[in-house]
Amino acid sequence: MDTFLGFDAVMLARMQFGFTVAFHFIFPAISIGLASFLAVLNALYLWTRDEAYLRLFKYWLKIFAISFAMGVVSGIVMSYQFGTNWSVFSDLAGPVIGPLMAYEVLTAFFLEAGFLGIMIFGRDKVGPGLHMFACLMVAVGTAISATWILSVNSWMQTPQGFSIAENGQFVPEDWWAIIFNPSFPYRLAHTLTAAYLTTAFIVGGVGAWHLLRGRRENPGVRTMFSMAMWMAALVAPLQIFLGDMHGINTLEHQPAKVMAMEGHFDSHPDGAPLILFGLPDQEAGEVRYSIEIPKLSSLILKHDLNAPLAGLDTIPDDEEPPVAVVFWSFRVMVGLGFAMLGVGLWSLWARFRGRLFDAPWLHRAALVMGPSGLVAVIAGWITTEVGRQPYVVYGALRTAESHSPLGASAVGVSLIAFVVIYFVIFGAGIAYILKLMRHAPERGERGVRVEPGPIRTTGITPQQQMREDGHDMAKEGA
16 A cells, blocks of 8 residues: 555545644634624724724734634635545535535625725725724624535535435535535534634633733723623533534434544443543443543433433444544543633632732633633534544545545645645744734724724723823833
8 A cells, every 4th residue: 555654645635634724724713703803892992982992903903814814825725635635525526515615705705805905904094884894794704604614514514405426426406405404503603602712712811911911901901801701701601502502413413423522332221421531442442441420421412311322332343433533632622611611700700809800810811721712623623524534425425435546655745845834834924913912902003093082991090091101102212
């Protein structure tokens, strides 16, 4: 067998696609949430005339623009792999996924691209109403883009509405059934909520960083941290609920994936335990050194302590997903989800006591949890995609039958090139974003122009404002 560094062409192609998707996924997760956050900030500024909201808008707009650009570039590179590494899949599934991808470009991407320039550069050139409308359209466009992409992915997970032609191609029969396939609503809700939660913790982490550096009197810092913690407290429990609903749907349509997630090698006719931790051994068919809670898995998945749950012993060996990868990626995702819930509840307690901006341990926790949403969405994506194996279209087309007729060395060399180029180019972009985050929203934030009308500042005394103005003047003099 043709191999490169011990891997065959199929595994190398999967590794390449997984690497590029993981890099790409973090940027839409940021831009989806930030687009909505920016729309809210702009609306609050127009409503209250509070300059703190305008400062935050300009501050996060620069970060959004860079994230959006890197998301577009990484997405284009990723799409080329359908033709280079997965040409058989593109040929067979193209009649279904091709139109859906085209709809994403025609609706969402054109909407985002059409209004992005007005959102970024148009505040001083168009009226506040049109500028606000542009902000809303960009936010709506990012959500519509996610909707089409998730419809494609969900169809690959729970395919329906098609027939298979004599040449093996998937022929669309019912577009409504294809788009609104069984897992699509759950996947859409879970992923969009994850994007908003991811953004909340990034914003909260940046706010916590500045609070820990003694910038508690800065109204922009206080506002961003407060808004982020409200989002964490309200959305984290919703996300856990949506994840539970998504899991139940997955059990119905992709039972082998749930068996791998739970580590259930054996069937449990009278209630399955929840395996918290352990070392899955797929060859031996067991989870070694497992720590279990009896019957809890049945309660979570079937809402009945004694409900039977089938195990991987009911699945043919050649249709089992890689259990260890799915088992641990699922636990990373769930563990971070509950950690987010803990920070959200902690912030509520601090807010109730009037200590939200004077709770250094909460700020340290929020800073550490800043990138947690990005890790969680990548772990969730790994759970979803690896758990679908050995199929690329679940139950209908195997991954091993979908790749291009390329040699392992060709795919391996291109994978190495991708890794080097991605870390150089996108590493520089991420470094610049971190540099932008390092300074606090300032009164002289570049691009801030206060429109005529009454201006209010939230939670800051005239003495504090004078000190902040003096600090800004000193910086400009220096």
